[in-house]
Amino acid sequence: MTKLFPLPLFLLPGGRAKLRIFEPRYLRLVRECTANGEGFVLAMMQGQRLYKYGTLVDIVDFETLPDGLLGITIAGRQRVEIMSTEQAPDKLWLGEIRTLHDWPHDDYVDNTDDEVQARIATSLKHIFAAHPDHAEQYEQPHFEDVTWACQRWLEILPLTSAQKQWFIAQDSADEAKQFIHQLLEEHVE
Structure with a gap:
């Protein structure tokens, strides 16, 4: 056990x-x-x-x-x-x-036209810059890996335990990506 x-x-x-x-x-x-x-x-x-x-x-x-x-x-x-x-x-x-299987990883290139992925990664970079005590735990952050970035977002967002359980049960980062993008859109508006 x-x-x-x-x-x-x-x-x-x-x-x-x-x-x-x-x-x-x-x-x-x-x-x-x-x-x-x-x-x-x-x-x-x-x-x-x-x-x-x-x-x-x-x-x-x-x-x-x-x-x-x-x-x-x-x-x-x-x-x-x-x-x-x-x-x-x-x-x-x-x-x-x-x-459970790992979520498929979804890389992007900085000059991509996929604004959703770029925004998730860029916003996480800003969070890490604003909280160096948290960022120091990651010697080599993988901002270019959108799955990795979504996982870090889910860890720091103030979600309920039920929400966290729902996300961890998913087969991919797709739902997380949509959720985080929506939060970022609402934050700007």
Whole structure:
């Protein structure tokens, strides 16, 4: 069974985030995942139950934080469907998962006439420039990859958990692309 880490954090493949680890069950999760070279699933909760979809993540860095707690950096690897769950005696969630195919990647060239793709990428560049603390997590951002850009947008937009679950269940970034483009159009008007 795969270890599950329930958080309100939403991360998709290619996304990165920093976590503070202090509960014994999650210290165990980090220790075992690091020792075995395996990832864990970042899952969202609704009340006392886990949502159906999550993201398999890898621990890509760790550090001791100034307050003495463990800090880890995670990177999204693959969307997953959580088929069943159980809890260990220490309350660590475990689950049977099914991996989902990656969204097809949709590159564009800066001089393309596809305004939608260019606008999504350009607007994300502006967000990264305005929030260097967030941008520093991405050594090499892939703004030219519209799927990557849409995934980063979905991670930072203030969406409900139900909306995030709907997007993560999709087979491609097409719905996200339309949604983000519409938001950008409304913001300008």
